[in-house]
Amino acid sequence: MPGSTTPTTAAVLTPPARGAIATVSVRGAEAVALADRFFSSLGKISVCNAPIGRILVGHWQAEGEAVGEELVVAKLADDVVEIHCHGGVQASQRILKHLAASGCQVESWQSRTTSQHSDAIVAEAKLELPTAVTSQAALHLLDQANGALSREIATIGKLVEEANFEVAAQKLDHLLSLAPFGRHLTQPWLIVIAGPPNVGKSSLLNKIVGYDRAIVLDMPGTTRDVLHATTALDGWPVQFSDTAGIRVSDDEIEQAGIAKAKAALKTADLAIVMHDATNLKPDELDQSLKELPSALHVVNKIDLADALRLPDSGEMLATSAVTGQGVPDLISSIVSHLIPRVPQTDDPIPFTSRQVDGLRQLWEHVKQHQADAALQSIQLLLNA
Numbered sequence: 036m037p038g039s040t041t042p043t044t045a046a047v048l049t050p051p052a053r054g055a056i057a058t059v060s061v062r063g064a065e066a067v068a069l070a071d072r073f074f075s076s077l078g079k080i081s082v083c084n085a086p087i088g089r090i091l092v093g094h095w096q097a098e099g100e101a102v103g104e105e106l107v108v109a110k111l112a113d114d115v116v117e118i119h120c121h122g123g124v125q126a127s128q129r130i131l132k133h134l135a136a137s138g139c140q141v142e143s144w145q146s147r148t149t150s151q152h153s154d155a156i157v158a159e160a161k162l163e164l165p166t167a168v169t170s171q172a173a174l175h176l177l178d179q180a181n182g183a184l185s186r187e188i189a190t191i192g193k194l195v196e197e198a199n200f201e202v203a204a205q206k207l208d209h210l211l212s213l214a215p216f217g218r219h220l221t222q223p224w225l226i227v228i229a230g231p232p233n234v235g236k237s238s239l240l241n242k243i244v245g246y247d248r249a250i251v252l253d254m255p256g257t258t259r260d261v262l263h264a265t266t267a268l269d270g271w272p273v274q275f276s277d278t279a280g281i282r283v284s285d286d287e288i289e290q291a292g293i294a295k296a297k298a299a300l301k302t303a304d305l306a307i308v309m310h311d312a313t314n315l316k317p318d319e320l321d322q323s324l325k326e327l328p329s330a331l332h333v334v335n336k337i338d339l340a341d342a343l344r345l346p347d348s349g350e351m352l353a354t355s356a357v358t359g360q361g362v363p364d365l366i367s368s369i370v371s372h373l374i375p376r377v378p379q380t381d382d383p384i385p386f387t388s389r390q391v392d393g394l395r396q397l398w399e400h401v402k403q404h405q406a407d408a409a410l411q412s413i414q415l416l417l418n419a
């Protein structure tokens with residue numbers, strides 16, 4: 036397109052799935068002229084002459100095509116036009132084809148988002164937001180999309196300029212302490228349910244998730260693969276794995292459960308170690324508590340135990356995967372183990388490994404009072 040320095044681009048902003056409406060955004064010097072080439076409004080107002088923000092209803096058709104489409108066009112700025120057409124893939128792809136044939140560059144919504152934001156962290160938050168699986172995760176990502184983390188990093192930059200390295204380091208310590216939480220705004224927390232065969236792992240998983248994801252079998256040690264189920268607890272995304280039953284001799288069963296839970300904890304965020312209320316062995320319980328201090332220990336099948344005596348430590352939870360007794364308390368314990376302190380609205384939270392790596396590097400420079408290097412790290416963090 037002669038005369039324009041940067042190319043005019045078009046991107047579909049809505050997901051490639053069934054939906055009532057799809058939105059194509061056209062941005063650049065030729066956006067309005069391109070829309071006028073294909074679109075005629077019912078009110079005979081051209082996009083060029085329409086006031087900014089006016090919604091125009093009309094007909095979109097390319098020369099030589101037998102049928103066109105009724106749709107809505109809005110000019111959002113002198114160089115931005117949005118076309119709202121029928122949902123689904125076909126209609127928006129046809130519009131893109133027309134625009135591309137007229138010299139418009141087609142780009143993904145991701146590259147549109149990245150190019151639209153000079154602040155790299157804001158762009159990263161906007162890229163993650165559409166895939167946030169729970170409202171809690173989305174709310175915290177939205178805060179970062181609105182600049183919470185970028186503002187905090189800019190504040191740290193000011194502190195560095197004033198040679199106030201101590202307060203800058205405190206702020207960085209706090210930000211880095213939130214990194215594990217931030218990682219889970221885009222990935223679920225991983226929870227492993229471990230314990231001997233037939234203790235009720237699958238049943239408990241089904242009870243928590245609310246549907247029969249795991250197959251419940253009466254036969255101990257029945258070989259199964261590890262089963263996964265993703266759900267939200269208190270609005271936080273979590274993925275459970277039910278470790279498969281393992282065939283071991285009777286006296287090894289509890290040991291094997293502990294070993295499995297230990298191994299699983301290397302990759303998981305939390306292990307739930309289950310014990311059978313109908314077959315409790317106090318020594319093994321003690322050992323399990325000692326060897327897995329960071330796990331949640333659950334005695335299941337309490338509906339079958341007449342008078343259940345749990346260790347006094349208060350570290351054990353009692354459940355029935357059949358009646359549901361104790362399951363709400365277990366869910367509360369899981370949530371408070373995973374997220375001991377929920378950040379406030381508007382709190383700055385790093386949520387990508389790029390940000391965390393950058394913040395660690397910045398921390399090193401701040402600790403060594405290297406102002407120039409620290410300011411350079413800040414530049415990199417904000418303008419990747």
Ligand code: GDP
Nearest residue numbers: 232233234235236237238251252336355356357
């Ligand atoms: P897993 O091998 O540890 O996954 O155990 P399952 O969930 O397959 O359960 C084994 C058997 O114990 C099944 O018959 C379940 O119905 C039963 N079961 C599991 N949890 C409970 C419980 O809390 N109470 C009772 N009464 N039975 C349970």
